Amino acid sequence: MHDLSERPLIVQSDLVVLLDERKPAAQQARDKLVLFMDAVRRAGNIHTYQMTPLTLWNAAAAGISSDDIVGWLTEYGRYEVPFQAEATLRKLMGRYGKLWLSTDSGRLLLHGDPILMEELEHFKTIMGAVVQKHSAIAWEMNEKSRGSLKQELTRIGYPVIDLAGYHAGETLAIHMKEMTRSNRTFELRSYQQTAVDQYYKEGTVQGGSGVIVLPCGAGKTIVGIAALARLGRATLILTSNSTSVKQWQDELLDKTTLTEEQVGQYCGTLKQVRPVTIATYNILTHRKSKEAPFTHMKLFTERDWGLIIYDEVHLLPAPVFRMTADIQATRRLGLTATLVREDGCAEDVYSLIGPKQYDMLWKTAEAGSHIAAVSCTEIRVPLHNSSRMHYAQASTRAQIRIAAENPGKTPVVEQLLKEHRGKPTLIIGQYLSQLHELAVTLGAPVLTGEVPHTERQQLYERFKAGHISVLIVSKVANFAVDLPDAAVAIQLSGSFGSRQEEAQRIGRLLRPKAGHNRAWFYTIVTDETKEAEFAMKRQLFMLEQGYKYERVTVSTADNVLAGEAAAQ
Structure with missing residues (x-):
């Protein structure tokens, strides 16, 4: 694209990018933008995209660097990338990986780059969770604050990687079948296997918590079941409605070695708590009055769950978010076709469930x-x-x-x-x-x-x-x-x-x-x-x-x- 006027992008200093659909390389540019930006507006042939801390951190979690992003904006940009925009995106992405949580003899420790740790001293909400400063780069934090600390760090612009680990949970003997009940052979598609591998990543930075994004119809349920089988632990599955509860149960019985006695439904009149239990968000948020406690939130602690799967994770209601903040030692998997949340709570999904571990474009599928x-x-x-x-x-x-x-x-x-x-x-x-x-x-x-x-x-x-x-x-x-x-x-x-x-x-x-x-x-x-x-x-x-x-x-x-x- 030697003719600059034919390039499709205009990059603004406020991290907004305009995409001109009429230009020949518009689709190639769009394929890059969706990796690190959100679309926010469309006016005729001009589409508006916005970089946010969250979109940049999800990109960083996927292995994309600030050099990659600046390179793409330069390649498709009609003008030079504004200095302010480049400096801001490099600053935000530079924070990713510089703060992390770990445990030592039962203590929750926050580690970080000394410059970032010094910056955090200006935030009362963070300092209120500090138990003891062991050094300039390692602080002992209130163990019960693990979830709320991650939420607050994300909110103020400092992403933290959670390496504090997970308890194993109750063991469950489960295997994927090679042949389904309808006598059809079954195996994971290559992208489904990749999604499970990306989520699991035992011993690596984000293993055990995160979100998998797949188009509707591409087999998100199968990915969730394969992750469950890979882990082999008692699992709580939360989904959007009773129809989905039945669909999950049918798929589990069809595709795995689980028996009907091992899979429980927790919705409507059924209150079965079994090694694999499937419940709706609605029943968890049920209470007799606005002042009364949530009747069924105890489900989170009724068994020693080794995994919690959040189906349609973009629908998570606020009370479940709050409970999720308290169970950070349990592995968590979010499944969705789109991480778009109109209420602005995508940051909570990121901090409490985890970053995107796998994302497949619908057109790719x-x-x-x-x-x-x-x-x-x-x-x-x-x-x-x-x-x-x-x-x-x-x-x-x-x-x-x-x-x-x-x-x-x-x-x-x-x-x-x-x-x-x-x-x-x-x-x-x-x-x-x-x-x-x-x-x-x-x-x-x-x-x-x-x-x-x-x-x-x-x-x-x-x-x-x-x-x-x-x-x-x-x-x-x-x-x-x-x-x-x-x-x-x-x-x-x-x-x-x-x-x-x-x-x-x-x-x-x-x-x-x-x-x-x-x-x-x-x-x-x-x-x-x-x-x-x-x-x-x-x-x-x-x-x-x-x-x-x-x-x-x-x-x-x-x-x-x-x-x-x-x-x-």
Whole structure:
């Protein structure tokens, strides 16, 4: 790229980088940016990325150096990397690996570079945990502060590597099977084995705690089970809902030598505490009143767990974060398709679960045919005439809902169903009244949180068996729902600008498909409203992963699609 004007990046002194999608090397530059930056905004062809201490430390944990980053920014940058930006990123990355925790005769010790240790003396929150200063580079810390200390060090900008070790936990005899119950041979895919090896890394810097990021459908559950088998210890598995609890149990019994008596469910009316116990986040955070203690948090200490697996780790609720701070001597594994948290608590995942140990781009998994190839289309629909006056007079919050429930979306849904007739289709929405109205119009079943678990499971099974070709679902289907044959998803409305939700909904389509291995995702957006602004943000994570959204517009109130028709 000798012509500097054709380079796609503009690096700002505040660690913000602008990516111009129109330039020829934009995709190559994006592939580098996602390794150490977060996408934060999209305006037309210009995408905005932000370096943060957390993104840089995760990069450092993955073996990326500040020289690598400066080199990439220089190679793809239209101008020189600003001195201030380079100095800041080198300073932040230079802190990684300079502080670490260890134990000696039961004492928790904080070690560090003398300059950093001197800087820490200015923070009362850190000094309050000091028991004794053995030297300028080794302080004895309150043993009970291991988790909260890591949180606070991360918060103030000083990452600490935890080498204090883990207690073994209760021994569990478990092996992976070579043949499943369905008489199919089974072995880990190469990337799954790499992910387990990266997590385990016995005796190395981060062995025993961390997060594995894999696309939906790429086998995160299998990775978790393989890590459990590798360790061979009693394990507590936390997941998002009761459907996922059953799926974990089925996979454990199918892929390992564990028996039904060794695997317990801790949700609903079942309170089985066994060598491998699977519970939901909801039951752990249950309490009788806001002032009452959490009824089931004792599950963390009811057995001598050697491993705790946090499925959908980006969903960790605050009370579980607090408990996680107290069990730092237990090995921890987080599993997720995206570490995006809209509440800004990604730092807590980093400090209390661990850094990213393995991360596979969705397009990489697609290229290996490990997941389906998804075509993404955004369909812009004008606000229905009956809603225009109401929208103009409404509050901002009310406008969001009016746009989401735009009646003009229904004919578009009907047209898409005709185009994909016969393909297993999910219609996903945020608002229950909208979903129930659409269910009546289409004559299709609707699945919401109001539906009892048994009936919910029956609907899933009928959909998977092909007896139902269209299923209308609320947010209950966002996470950990195994609908492998879903080939089309139509998103009517979502949780504002949630990137994580967009990724999870597209994730419902990613299970490999027989034959063409293709899937289609449509998001229907009311044009020139707040919903259109949120749609731009929702798409950021998928754009980071290398996906593109084709935009199609509805030209009239009659909802006739203009331009190129949606993919057949």
